[in-house]
Amino acid sequence: MDIQAIRSQFPILEEKVHGKPLVYFDNGATTQKPLSVIHRLSDYYTKENANIHRGVHTLSQEATTAYENARNTIQKYIGAKENHEVLFTKGTTDSINLVAYSFGELLQAGDEIIISAMEHHSNIVPWQLLCERKGCKLRFIPMDDKGDLMLDTYVELLSEKTKLVAVTHISNSLGTVNDVKFIIDKAHGVGAKVLIDGAQSIQHIKVNVQELDCDFYAFSGHKLFGPTGIGVLYGKEEILNQMPPYQGGGDMIKEVKLEQSTYNTLPHKFEAGTPNIAGGIGLGTAFEFLNSLDMDKVHKHEQELLEYATTALKKIEGIQFYGQAKEKTSVISFLIEGLHPYDVGTLLDKMGIAVRTGHHCTQPIMDQFCIPGTIRVSFALYNTKEEIDLFISALERIIPMLKN
Amino acid sequence: MSIQEKEQEIIDEFAIYEDWMDKYEYIIELGKDLPLIEEKYKTEDRLIKGCQSQVWLHAETKDGKMKFTADSDAIITKGIIALLIRVVDNESPSDVATSQFSFIKEIGLQEHLSPTRSNGLVSMVKEMKLNALKAVK
Ligand SMILES: Cc1ncc(COP(=O)(O)O)c(C=O)c1O
Numbered sequence: 001m002d003i004q005a006i007r008s009q010f011p012i013l014e015e016k017v018h019g020k021p022l023v024y025f026d027n028g029a030t031t032q033k034p035l036s037v038i039h040r041l042s043d044y045y046t047k048e049n050a051n052i053h054r055g056v057h058t059l060s061q062e063a064t065t066a067y068e069n070a071r072n073t074i075q076k077y078i079g080a081k082e083n084h085e086v087l088f089t090k091g092t093t094d095s096i097n098l099v100a101y102s103f104g105e106l107l108q109a110g111d112e113i114i115i116s117a118m119e120h121h122s123n124i125v126p127w128q129l130l131c132e133r134k135g136c137k138l139r140f141i142p143m144d145d146k147g148d149l150m151l152d153t154y155v156e157l158l159s160e161k162t163k164l165v166a167v168t169h170i171s172n173s174l175g176t177v178n179d180v181k182f183i184i185d186k187a188h189g190v191g192a193k194v195l196i197d198g199a200q201s202i203q204h205i206k207v208n209v210q211e212l213d214c215d216f217y218a219f220s221g222h223k224l225f226g227p228t229g230i231g232v233l234y235g236k237e238e239i240l241n242q243m244p245p246y247q248g249g250g251d252m253i254k255e256v257k258l259e260q261s262t263y264n265t266l267p268h269k270f271e272a273g274t275p276n277i278a279g280g281i282g283l284g285t286a287f288e289f290l291n292s293l294d295m296d297k298v299h300k301h302e303q304e305l306l307e308y309a310t311t312a313l314k315k316i317e318g319i320q321f322y323g324q325a326k327e328k329t330s331v332i333s334f335l336i337e338g339l340h341p342y343d344v345g346t347l348l349d350k351m352g353i354a355v356r357t358g359h360h361c362t363q364p365i366m367d368q369f370c371i372p373g374t375i376r377v378s379f380a381l382y383n384t385k386e387e388i389d390l391f392i393s394a395l396e397r398i399i400p401m402l403k404n
Numbered sequence: 405m406s407i408q409e410k411e412q413e414i415i416d417e418f419a420i421y422e423d424w425m426d427k428y429e430y431i432i433e434l435g436k437d438l439p440l441i442e443e444k445y446k447t448e449d450r451l452i453k454g455c456q457s458q459v460w461l462h463a464e465t466k467d468g469k470m471k472f473t474a475d476s477d478a479i480i481t482k483g484i485i486a487l488l489i490r491v492v493d494n495e496s497p498s499d500v501a502t503s504q505f506s507f508i509k510e511i512g513l514q515e516h517l518s519p520t521r522s523n524g525l526v527s528m529v530k531e532m533k534l535n536a537l538k539a540v541k
Binding site: 018340341342343345346347350351357358359372373397401402 | 424425428429432455456457458477478479480481516522523
């Protein structure tokens with residue numbers, strides 16, 4: 001894989017921060033955007049802007065076609081059976097809330113929902129709200145100290161009361177790649193549906209929703225080289241049809257009478273109001289960018305970065321890693337004895353290096369390890385070993401500054 | 405020295421640092437030298453929890469002047485606390501209550517006092533002023 005050719009597609013990587021070349025290691029929070037996506041957004045606003053699904057004029061027709069084409073591109077990429085199983089949302093959080101509300105309406109008091117100990121807050125709180133609303137019970141798959149889910153316990157948690165299992169495909173804090181195929185098959189064995197939080201997946205590994213056989217798959221555009229404010233909820237047609245609408249408004253109705261309305265078909269039933277048109281179109285372009293890559297090579301490159309950085313970090317005295325799962329993506333969470341993550345993050349920033357510090361919206365994980373947070377570096381396909389060298393030498397400069 | 409003079413003194417001190425790392429080296433030294441809050445005051449009600457770092461603040465009034473001691477788990481946060489306290493310690497409650505701490509911006513550390521930074525400092529400044537306001541009455 002020609003990394004320089006890929007880097008040249010990401011203009012932000014040429015930027016300087018505090019006079020130093022930017023080293024961007026916060027890809028778990030959001031990824032940078034290739035020129036194709038940036039140009040697609042500006043072209044849309046420059047030449048094509050119009051509201052969709054509601055005009056006979058040329059621009060509206062063209063914008064509608066572009067938006068629907070984006071849906072088709074995404075459908076093909078994730079292997080959905082139908083294009084109307086791809087719902088546009090604001091992002092992962094919005095997708096999960098949609099399911100928690102609408103699918104949640106089908107649940108009853110005493111029903112159980114299983115999540116895991118490594119979920120992002122956005123895959124915890126919507127279920128807590130649902131449990132409060134409906135009197136359902138939330139159960140948890142525990143995690144061992146390496147950051148692997150304890151799947152034996154999971155199997156024991158399953159029963160005919162289980163109505164939904166919602167777990168992350170890949171942990172944003174620890175990098176753990178969960179065996180979601182196993183989780184899905186076991187859940188289906190008791191008749192439960194499964195939602196996979198795919199926020200950290202598609203940018204790193206190939207995902208096929210039909211092969212996984214998940215019932216829902218949620219992700220955000222901004223983490224896979226697309227715009228912010230747009231994401232997807234994939235859902236199986238049959239289940240989406242059973243679910244009541246999430247929000248009411250324009251586009252989602254077939255017929256409105258003052259007393260009562262009838263709802264539109266999928267996907268419109270779940271897409272009330274004027275959507276993020278530019279975002280949807282830009283997300284389609286981000287998927288075209290993914291299509292131009294060989295994901296096996298991307299994965300191999302990122303694994304090399306992971307190994308290279310881990311080996312270098314291991315030499316640092318007092319370093320402690322969090323997340324050493326059997327299968328991991330290119331995320332390293334760590335602490336250095338006696339050093340506060342806030343201090344390390346602040347000084348790295350002054351040297352041009354962007355990392356994440358804190359609890360990464362996964363407080364239960366931090367509680368399990370009894371730490372307030374970690375320093376997290378997360379690599380994307382455009383990162384290089386040279387950047388890791390810069391990061392390590394920055395750390396070597398910072399550590400003596402902070403130690404007493 | 406007035407609050408303003410103290411602020412100017414800090415601005416002058418920082419003027420000699422051209423490089424960010426040198427500036428931070430100095431802040432870290434200040435953090436290490438900060439006279440610590442007494443252990444008995446490190447209680448839950450004096451703890452200001454930020455998402456990134458935490459701060460303890462103890463305030464009292466003696467002979468009509470405000471006295472502050474504080475601590476933080478992060479050393480850079482502590483260094484900035486040292487600067488804030490240096491400016492308002494031993495000042496009258498009304499001066500503390502109206503202090504703007506504008507020198508922080510001048511020395512380029514504004515980011516640490518941003519609410520989104522979530523390091524406990526914004527709440528600490530608020531807490532200092534609230535304590536001063538109580539003492540004015
Ligand atoms: C695993 C995981 N789930 C959910 C989210 C929430 O994504 P968003 O904020 O884009 O809705 C994130 C993003 O940080 C994540 O990493």
